[in-house]
Amino acid sequence: MRNFVSAADVADIDSIVQSALAYKADPLKDRTLGANKRVGMLFLNPSMRTRLSTQIAAQNLGAEAIVFNVDKEGWALEFEEEAIMSGNTVEHVKDAAPIMGRYFDILCIRTFPSLKNKEDDYSELYINQFIKYSGIPVVSLESATLHPLQSLTDIVTIQEVWKEKRKPKIVLSWAPHVKALPQCVANSFSQWVNAWGKADFVITHPEDYELDTKFTKGATITHNQDEALKDADFVYVKNWSTYADYGKIYTNDPEWMLTNEKMKATNGAKVMHCLPVRRNVELSDEILDGPSSIVTQEASNRVWAAQAVLGDLLR
Amino acid sequence: MRNFVSAADVADIDSIVQSALAYKADPLKDRTLGANKRVGMLFLNPSMRTRLSTQIAAQNLGAEAIVFNVDKEGWALEFEEEAIMSGNTVEHVKDAAPIMGRYFDILCIRTFPSLKNKEDDYSELYINQFIKYSGIPVVSLESATLHPLQSLTDIVTIQEVWKEKRKPKIVLSWAPHVKALPQCVANSFSQWVNAWGKADFVITHPEDYELDTKFTKGATITHNQDEALKDADFVYVKNWSTYADYGKIYTNDPEWMLTNEKMKATNGAKVMHCLPVRRNVELSDEILDGPSSIVTQEASNRVWAAQAVLGDLLR
């Protein structure tokens, strides 16, 4: 594995899932793998679970992690080629990234989309420029359109929970939110579940909330949530803003919020969410505090997913 | 000790004071106690001494400390049960805390009071929610109404300095300030000196600055500063805003600022302050730069107090 920014970077999803579970069973088994190695963690946007779990994963591997909040502790970066930098950006990624490549052995980066210009966001300019110019392995801590560490965690968690021989039915269910959110988690979950190939995968959302087919191809897509939930084994709840007419909120219909009542149609499904979650907007207290929620288990698995990725890159 | 958020959490103050002094004598004596243990340090508010000393204490014990500025590097947390999160809070403590409980072995938290709603602040909702939902030991790095690491340090410092057999006379003396400050340090110092029980304890402040009697009960309280200072062995200087009519500044009378002239009435008292201090507002240069001040010794003892607490929780 050269970089970790998409499911496409992983040759064998089953194998990396097993690696994560092995780290969960024995967190310190590769305690010296990262000796004298340095993991740079650059944040252009806020983060909680991703930041903490990746830092812990690096420590478990014996590597030194250095966190740098580029936006707060540093300054604004420029990403456009041939920019005349007479505006607000202070340093070009062409100058910053090669230096990160000398300072670190692995570079982890979080960036967010603008949600204003679809083409720009979907070109993944920011993370691609870091890949192009740093010369070292780059790990996405969530980029403009994908969140692979989250999705690997999600597959790890499903694998851990699912004990039956048949394929589970997994439903990605859109939820209301008060803000226009990126499509990253939904794109990425779709991409990974499809690439994994070990589930019946259904995506349900209101009209006009279609995701990029590049990621969803292979899934069944329906606007009928009740139908989608029928016999579901896992319900992955997530809001996203519109993709086609980019970055908009078309509806906030509270009917789309998952309830215990709606859960009756499922096969005793487990409920997942990447967090943070707006309680009683995206997902009700009754679900989150009830027995079907596995969000804490899911979030705690972030460490093992990150450790599997860093471990692979350090090897 | 399960948590460390109040003097009430400590079974034996003398014993933890001795533990702190033992760490001062030999900082690295428990260098392996924290091996493969992780201390999370969450800041919802700024901090300098508390942050640095706790981080150093964790390192001295061989533990890995991870600092996370929730407010700046993350997002606003919700603490109210059953909140409908359609406003500015992004994540509920019910979701965040259990994950911290999985990521860390000990959770240290700094929060501040609003100074607007007394009942809310004095319920200690924030830190109590972390205790309730994290499932691991919680250490207060200052909460809405108390600052126990500071107070433990203060007792350690008094113990270290005081060589006579008789009980010292300790005076907590209110001081002017330009801002409305929390009652935390004054509450906490009162609580700890009373619980320690090895001093004659006098609190002096202007009318209407009475603290919560829950903390001060046992102390002599007077509005006459000169009388209070008479024969004092330690003068602990601190501003606080009003408690009864909550969070107000009733007076800024500069007469309440301690001076060398006023110190003449004392028994060559040592002057303490938790810092930061507004020079020549709360406390004069002549005191802070003179021989009676022990504020640097006091602040440097923060490391050993934190180490005693973390050491106990790691044991």
Added chain:
Amino acid sequence: MRNFVSAADVADIDSIVQSALAYKADPLKDRTLGANKRVGMLFLNPSMRTRLSTQIAAQNLGAEAIVFNVDKEGWALEFEEEAIMSGNTVEHVKDAAPIMGRYFDILCIRTFPSLKNKEDDYSELYINQFIKYSGIPVVSLESATLHPLQSLTDIVTIQEVWKEKRKPKIVLSWAPHVKALPQCVANSFSQWVNAWGKADFVITHPEDYELDTKFTKGATITHNQDEALKDADFVYVKNWSTYADYGKIYTNDPEWMLTNEKMKATNGAKVMHCLPVRRNVELSDEILDGPSSIVTQEASNRVWAAQAVLGDLLR
């Protein structure tokens, strides 16, 4: 060496340059030198390379580095003696610095000039107050008027690149910028090249951009850039604001931006810049992306310069 805030602190520049190159050849050769030592890194202003390289240097030496963003994670410090602190500053350096001196073995500090009051800035009040009151070695991570870690790196890089027996011709060439910048890097580079004494040193800038002669004395100064560049072996490009009529921008003449065309007059010179650089304002893409630029090598040498300094102070 007691502190590292100026070339004047270094007894033998050649020796510390050799030490840096030795660390580059074998980064972990003094892996235990910093065992149980703690390096405090205080930032009153943003930083990227300096922060990361110093943190890495401390780790390479086995020391524990603690980063503290005083401005963001703490509060505003007061530096004036006898200040009546009824304004916005929360803590006096007289109180903060001695505590840093107890918490750390070495104190690294970044401060910036106001660019409003020349006398204040050139008195280096901030860093001098830390030296005066901390009682431990202080390392400048860039101060109001100097940037010695950068300049040491620059000499290290020149030494590394230059293989001929004759003295190289080094040109410090002013460049346009959109903001009024400190004179630190230019002052410091001048001071170090002069103190090093192994180069023919020419400074070129527009009229009225003269630097403080305290630093430039010994260099040839000309307003004719073409003349300066003639036969140059190294061109150090940097913007600074005016010194005499303090902190102003008199010109932004794009003619001063270095181009390949201008480089023809040089002796195949290598181009240096401390970074961050405003591309196509200070320095053109064609230079930065071309074979004459050694800015990445220069920036990566920051680690070894910092390691040489910390190593010396820890010894």
